Amino acid sequence: ALVSGALLGLVAFGTYDMTNLATIKGWSLEVSLVDMVWGVFITTASALAGYVAVVSLQKFT
Numbered sequence: 001a002l003v004s005g006a007l008l009g010l011v012a013f014g015t016y017d018m019t020n021l022a023t024i025k026g027w028s029l030e031v032s033l034v035d036m037v038w039g040v041f042i043t044t045a046s047a048l049a050g051y052v053a054v055v056s057l058q059k060f061t
Helices: 002-023 029-058
Strands: none
Touching: 002 029
């Protein structure tokens, strides 16, 4: 879940940020890099939370 979440966050936020970098005047590389790091972190945390929730619920079935 951690690796898949991190990869998904990198691809999703990377696509958004690199598109903005290429198309929006004044968009900085620093903003893109910080946002991509945030995206990897928050998507990994969300994937982990989902995994923990599913594993916890499976104990009751």
